Amino acid sequence: MIDFEFDFRYEGVKTPALKNVQGKIGKGKCIVLCGGSGCGKSTLLRCINHLVPQFYEGELEDFCRIQGRDTGELSVGEVGGLAASVFQDPRSQFFTINSSTEVAFSLENHGVSQEEMARKVEEAFELFSLDSLKDRNVYELSSGERQLISILSAWALDTDILLLDEPTANLDFAAIRQLGELLSKLKEQGKTLILSEHRLYYLSGIADEYWLMEGGQLKGRYTEDEIKAMQNEGDIPLRTLALSDVALSAKPPAENEGFMPFVYHTEDLHFGYRKKKEELLRGVSFTARCGEVVGIIGQNGSGKTTMGKILAGLLRPSAGDIFVDGKKMKSRELQKNALFVMQESEFQFYTNSVMNELRYGHKDTPEFREEAERLLKKFGMWECRDRHPFALSGGQMQKLSLMIAYFSSKRVVILDEPTAGLDAGSLKACAELIREMQRIKLVFVITHDIELIAQACTRCICMAYGKTEQEIRLTDDAQLKMVVDYMEDNFRMGTNVPAEKAADRKCRLHPAVKLMFWLAVMAAVSLSDNPLLLSVYAALVLMLFADGWPALALAGGGVMAVLLGADSLLSHTPVYFYAAVLLPRILAVSLSVYPLIGRDEASRTLACFRAVHMPERLIMVCSVIFRFFPVLSGDMRLMRQSVRTRGVYPDFLQKLRSLPEYLEILTVPMALRVIRIAETLSASAETRGIALGGKRSSYVCLRFHLWDLIFIFLLIVALVIGLIR
Amino acid sequence: MNTNKKLKVKDIFTVVLLALINVVIFFASSLLYATPVTIMLMPVFFSLLEGIVFFMIGTKVRKPGAMMLYAVVRGILGGYLPYVLLYFLSGIVSELILRKSGYGSAKGLTISYILCQLCAALGSTIYPYVIAAKSMADMAVTDGRQENIDAASRMLLSGGWIALLAGVVITAFFGAMIGKRVVKKHLEAVGMEG
Numbered sequence: 001m002i003d004f005e006f007d008f009r010y011e012g013v014k015t016p017a018l019k020n021v022q023g024k025i026g027k028g029k030c031i032v033l034c035g036g037s038g039c040g041k042s043t044l045l046r047c048i049n050h051l052v053p054q055f056y057e058g059e060l061e062d063f064c065r066i067q068g069r070d071t072g073e074l075s076v077g078e079v080g081g082l083a084a085s086v087f088q089d090p091r092s093q094f095f096t097i098n099s100s101t102e103v104a105f106s107l108e109n110h111g112v113s114q115e116e117m118a119r120k121v122e123e124a125f126e127l128f129s130l131d132s133l134k135d136r137n138v139y140e141l142s143s144g145e146r147q148l149i150s151i152l153s154a155w156a157l158d159t160d161i162l163l164l165d166e167p168t169a170n171l172d173f174a175a176i177r178q179l180g181e182l183l184s185k186l187k188e189q190g191k192t193l194i195l196s197e198h199r200l201y202y203l204s205g206i207a208d209e210y211w212l213m214e215g216g217q218l219k220g221r222y223t224e225d226e227i228k229a230m231q232n233e234g235d236i237p238l239r240t241l242a243l244s245d246v247a248l249s250a251k252p253p254a255e256n257e258g259f260m261p262f263v264y265h266t267e268d269l270h271f272g273y274r275k276k277k278e279e280l281l282r283g284v285s286f287t288a289r290c291g292e293v294v295g296i297i298g299q300n301g302s303g304k305t306t307m308g309k310i311l312a313g314l315l316r317p318s319a320g321d322i323f324v325d326g327k328k329m330k331s332r333e334l335q336k337n338a339l340f341v342m343q344e345s346e347f348q349f350y351t352n353s354v355m356n357e358l359r360y361g362h363k364d365t366p367e368f369r370e371e372a373e374r375l376l377k378k379f380g381m382w383e384c385r386d387r388h389p390f391a392l393s394g395g396q397m398q399k400l401s402l403m404i405a406y407f408s409s410k411r412v413v414i415l416d417e418p419t420a421g422l423d424a425g426s427l428k429a430c431a432e433l434i435r436e437m438q439r440i441k442l443v444f445v446i447t448h449d450i451e452l453i454a455q456a457c458t459r460c461i462c463m464a465y466g467k468t469e470q471e472i473r474l475t476d477d478a479q480l481k482m483v484v485d486y487m488e489d490n491f492r493m494g495t496n497v498p499a500e501k502a503a504d505r506k507c508r509l510h511p512a513v514k515l516m517f518w519l520a521v522m523a524a525v526s527l528s529d530n531p532l533l534l535s536v537y538a539a540l541v542l543m544l545f546a547d548g549w550p551a552l553a554l555a556g557g558g559v560m561a562v563l564l565g566a567d568s569l570l571s572h573t574p575v576y577f578y579a580a581v582l583l584p585r586i587l588a589v590s591l592s593v594y595p596l597i598g599r600d601e602a603s604r605t606l607a608c609f610r611a612v613h614m615p616e617r618l619i620m621v622c623s624v625i626f627r628f629f630p631v632l633s634g635d636m637r638l639m640r641q642s643v644r645t646r647g648v649y650p651d652f653l654q655k656l657r658s659l660p661e662y663l664e665i666l667t668v669p670m671a672l673r674v675i676r677i678a679e680t681l682s683a684s685a686e687t688r689g690i691a692l693g694g695k696r697s698s699y700v701c702l703r704f705h706l707w708d709l710i711f712i713f714l715l716i717v718a719l720v721i722g723l724i725r
Numbered sequence: 726m727n728t729n730k731k732l733k734v735k736d737i738f739t740v741v742l743l744a745l746i747n748v749v750i751f752f753a754s755s756l757l758y759a760t761p762v763t764i765m766l767m768p769v770f771f772s773l774l775e776g777i778v779f780f781m782i783g784t785k786v787r788k789p790g791a792m793m794l795y796a797v798v799r800g801i802l803g804g805y806l807p808y809v810l811l812y813f814l815s816g817i818v819s820e821l822i823l824r825k826s827g828y829g830s831a832k833g834l835t836i837s838y839i840l841c842q843l844c845a846a847l848g849s850t851i852y853p854y855v856i857a858a859k860s861m862a863d864m865a866v867t868d869g870r871q872e873n874i875d876a877a878s879r880m881l882l883s884g885g886w887i888a889l890l891a892g893v894v895i896t897a898f899f900g901a902m903i904g905k906r907v908v909k910k911h912l913e914a915v916g917m918e919g
Binding site: 012055352353388390391522523525526581585589590617620621624625628629632633636659660663664667668670671672674675677678679681682683686690691 | 737753
């Protein structure tokens with residue numbers, strides 16, 4: 001089925017990424033590519049799906065045949081029609097906002113008819129018992145649920161081969177279990193699966209062979225029993241193959257070295273996000289001491305990260321208090337005491353080298369330099385001390401984040417999923433770094449990783465339903481087993497608040513009508529004609545009501561009514577220009593955009609673009625904008641939290657004084673991250689056939705109704721009235 | 726230098742996503758719309774801010790069409806027709822400048838950036854004030870407040886716009902310098918330059 005032989009070197013890199021890697025994989029087999037970071041697993045998958053050399057450029061020799069076809073003669077999209085790919089970060093590989101349209105995305109690119117797409121999408125959700133994920137806004141899904149959607153999307157194309165690149169890198173415990181079940185079903189269907197993975201325990205009983213890679217070479221092919229035996233003898237540095245084999249190696253709470261011991265106590269913490277009806281935290285209380293490493297575990301959506309941010313003073317609880325050594329602390333004071341290390345480590349790097357990053361905010365004393373050198377050498381980072389943090393591997397980035405935390409003057413460190421996507425070596429190094437921190441700080445670790453808990457945590461707090469349900473002190477393997485049992489018994493997928501499904505929401509108007517309103521608003525705001533603007537605005541408010549946006553319509557209509565009512569009051573004030581002319585225009589533009597891209601209307605708007613034969617490249621641009629605009633807004637919020645937690649600028653005046661540097665800190669990490677996202681997203685899109693030519697249909701079915709005609713008529717009337725007046 | 730290469734899917738995504746950062750900054754700073762004085766200062770403020778992303782795009786995607794695409798995205802998401810058209814114009818001019826100076830050239834990018842910010846200032850601030858003045862004058866005919874409005878519009882249009890454009894040129898120059906420095910410090914250090 002697949003037959004290959006590769007030698008490959010990335011452009012501008014001296015060392016080859018793959019050296020004489022050859023293999024044959026038969027139909028229905030499940031092959032797991034394993035080995036440390038940078039061993040060539042992902043590169044091998046990229047060679048098979050032909051992203052190398054068409055997307056990732058370099059010197060490729062030899063061949064690859066899939067079902068007898070030489071991939072060298074095919075485009076990436078065409079190879080995607082033979083072997084579908086799933087990437088590690090579901091956040092950056094999605095193209096649309098709706099889960100069903102996402103599953104249909106590759107079908108659209110391959111020119112499948114609308115009826116066939118509808119059938120296939122329906123079948124995908126049904127077959128894998130994932131009906132609850134159908135027609136959902138992908139923002140409401142957890143990482144695990146998104147990864148399942150990306151697998152359904154790959155399945156829908158009906159290829160015999162699936163290539164999965166570290167599919168569990170960003171998944172929690174329950175999601176990994178469900179992914180395992182899904183892979184079993186695919187194997188039963190006779191699909192050939194090739195996975196590159198660090199986490200291996202969930203593949204027990206699914207994998208036929210483990211291919212061990214090292215330094216770009218294939219070291220050997222092993223069955224599960226063989227690789228287990230090798231691991232037991234300590235021959236290979238892989239992550240655990242069975243959760244039952246994980247043994248406790250964490251140290252008991254440390255005696256503090258030279259630091260004043262302190263006690264951190266939370267009392268009845270409550271918190272709820274504005275958009276959600278129910279509280280996320282409903283009375284969290286616990287006590288922790290300096291020298292402890294406290295694992296915070298809980299199923300997805302249980303409020304672990306939110307609680308971590310409250311502990312670090314980044315979020316303010318709606319009720320309850322936090323005490324340090326008996327003294328009640330405000331959020332600002334907590335920020336001075338605690339550092340929150342985000343899962344997305346890139347947000348926390350501000351300088352252009354590893355050494356500068358450690359030095360940032362410190363006095364460059366000989367003692368500091370000595371300690372930095374010791375730590376960098378101990379964790380194998382000394383050689384890359386002058387390297388840009390964004391040029392590091394995932395494992396190295398995590399180690400750098402932990403070193404920053406170690407050198408921080410703050411006494412409390414909260415780590416959010418510090419080992420996501422790490423290999424065995426990096427995980428061990430991270431656990432060791434946490435133990436180094438344990439000597440001088442109180443460390444909270446938010447994690448699902450049982451191997452990390454075993455290696456680093458002294459206690460686990462189990463969270464459920466917004467409360468601390470149980471505390472388990474980790475002193476021997478029996479207690480570690482209690483943690484594993486707790487996770488297995490209590491962690492479930494699909495716990496996100498069931499959202500309103502797109503299908504349940506009656507979208508009353510055709511996107512073309514809404515586009516007409518938007519164009520009319522654009523024209524009206526650009527002219528000096530206030531009566532025209534007012535009449536179009538009135539029609540727009542009615543359209544918003546009819547299209548299912550009553551709150552927006554009321555708010556827009558209300559603000560405009562107030563502005564008109566206050567006209568004579570404002571006429572002698574300096575804000576008159578603004579209130580009478582500019583503000584109505586800003587309002588009108590904002591209101592007209594919302595029904596086009598709000599909720600998950602973007603999918604319908606894009607389908608409308610396709611229906612009017614807009615060039616596919618332009619549709620692609622629009623879909624990137626619609627999809628990523630909210631994501632980037634969220635990233636900006638994370639950036640601000642990162643600046644606050646590192647305590648870079650304690651007050652507004654300092655921000656102002658260092659404005660260029662502040663701008664750089666806010667913009668550069670995000671821009672570098674965006675460049676990475678663009679690469680992943682386009683790789684995913686290429687394998688799903690975005691660059692293929694030919695006629696396409698949209699999955700979303702659009703029809704004109706009587707209401708559409710009525711609103712077109714209303715818009716014309718509004719324009720005529722406005723122009724006559 | 727890849728002057729003869731077409732934009733690939735990856736390039737399009739990179740430009741669009743980077744452009745969105747400037748759009749996010751634009752929306753995040755929309756509080757500046759709160760008063761007439763801060764509205765007038767918006768173009769000056771953005772000229773200082775947007776250089777980093779502009780230079781990153783120019784350095785990362787050294788191909789014809791990248792700056793035009795940036796201008797299209799940035800303009801359309803401004804949501805105001807004169808602004809959109811002037812951004813399109815700035816995109817065309819930038820393409821011509823970079824074609825002459827070489828894609829990725831710091832000099833070409835600096836000139837393009839200053840022109841781009843000038844166009845944005847014309848479209849986002851100066852033109853709306855012109856139409857604001859006209860709208861006011863139209864309304865005043867019916868409600869008898871013509872004198873006050875004329876005085877206000879005279880004040881705004883008499884020379885304020887020249888000062889504003891001069892401010893934009895100066896801050897855009899500094900914005901470009903920041904962008905250039907950041908690209909050298911970060912993008913080249915990571916090895917992400919095009």
